[in-house]
Amino acid sequence: MIAPARARRPGAERPRLEPDADDVSKCPFCEGREGATPPETFAIGPPGRPADSPGWRVRVVPNKFPAFGPWSDEGDRGGLFARRAALGRQEVVIHSPKHVRTLADLSVRELELVAEAWQARAATAREQGFPYLQALINEGRAAGASLQHSHSQLVWLKEEPPLAAEELHTQASEGGCVLCRVLREELDQRIRVVSERDGLVLLCPFAARQPYELLVAPERCERDPYTSESLGAALVLVAEGLRRLHVAEGAVPVNAWLHATGHWHLEVVPRLTVLAGLELGVGYFVNTLAPESAAGVLRES
Numbered sequence: 001m002i003a004p005a006r007a008r009r010p011g012a013e014r015p016r017l018e019p020d021a022d023d024v025s026k027c028p029f030c031e032g033r034e035g036a037t038p039p040e041t042f043a044i045g046p047p048g049r050p051a052d053s054p055g056w057r058v059r060v061v062p063n064k065f066p067a068f069g070p071w072s073d074e075g076d077r078g079g080l081f082a083r084r085a086a087l088g089r090q091e092v093v094i095h096s097p098k099h100v101r102t103l104a105d106l107s108v109r110e111l112e113l114v115a116e117a118w119q120a121r122a123a124t125a126r127e128q129g130f131p132y133l134q135a136l137i138n139e140g141r142a143a144g145a146s147l148q149h150s151h152s153q154l155v156w157l158k159e160e161p162p163l164a165a166e167e168l169h170t171q172a173s174e175g176g177c178v179l180c181r182v183l184r185e186e187l188d189q190r191i192r193v194v195s196e197r198d199g200l201v202l203l204c205p206f207a208a209r210q211p212y213e214l215l216v217a218p219e220r221c222e223r224d225p226y227t228s229e230s231l232g233a234a235l236v237l238v239a240e241g242l243r244r245l246h247v248a249e250g251a252v253p254v255n256a257w258l259h260a261t262g263h264w265h266l267e268v269v270p271r272l273t274v275l276a277g278l279e280l281g282v283g284y285f286v287n288t289l290a291p292e293s294a295a296g297v298l299r300e301s
């Protein structure tokens with residue numbers, strides 16, 4: 001439901017990425033503080049670099065406070081480890097050795113290395129019996145990030161999680177790829193398209209739930225992002241979308257995730273408004289900015 005007037009209601013202020021914490025010198029994700037995280041499970045760095053030492057470009061570690069999977073500091077209470085480990089695992093991908101705050105500030109090469117790390121971990125997860133890898137990014141406390149240093153989460157799952165299963169079900173019941181049809185229409189009309197390159201599209205989707213919601217997808221129908229040569233370029237396009245958003249609205253909190261559901265894609269939802277009863281209890285999303293307007297603003301930014 002598009003309701004621009006609601007943007008002007010009393011108390012409708014916009015959240016921002018928090019100023020840098022005073023204790024950047026204690027950030028566990030910065031190079032040189034490798035001992036502050038659980039031991040790494042994967043890293044991209046120079047050949048022969050010892051694990052958990054400086055010199056890495058991207059570093060993957062188990063999530064210290066996982067919803068899925070065990071972590072040894074916790075103490076096993078009543079077989080909790082085994083039950084959680086059976087459901088899945090959870091890892092953190094640290095995007096840069098430098099204290100970068102947002103995907104928007106990573107270089108093209110850094111974004112490509114993040115994609116490489118996601119793909120390497122997907123291969124390992126599959127080998128170990130977790131066919132669905134959920135990659136997601138939270139930026140800002142309002143979006144659920146507890147640390148400011150740019151990172152993503154990888155959740156190893158035995159089966160598609162509920163939203164992915166729903167998208168797959170829609171694909172199957174519509175006969176033919178829904179996203180292919182949507183992209184064809186969007187590229188014909190060019191009202192909601194923000195940018196297009198390397199065979200990928202960045203657009204504001206028709207049914208945007210929040211102001212400046214973004215979608216990035218390959219124009220060609222590709223099913224597996226974790227073997228695709230376009231995943232790095234897709235992250236580059238997400239970062240471009242965020243940079244445009246930052247110019248338009250400042251650095252705002254965002255959630256982003258990769259859907260390996262049929263025609264793969266990345267969804268980016270800026271957290272400019274608070275989800276309330278209508279969204280959570282009824283399933284209607286109230287968006288104060290039409291996606292056509294959002295795309296216009298972002299094209300100009």
Ligand SMILES: [Zn+2]
Nearest residue numbers: 027030099149
């Ligand atoms: Zn840091």
Ligand SMILES: [Zn+2]
Nearest residue numbers: 177180221263
């Ligand atoms: Zn498709």
Ligand SMILES: [Zn+2]
Nearest residue numbers: 167259265267
């Ligand atoms: Zn999706």
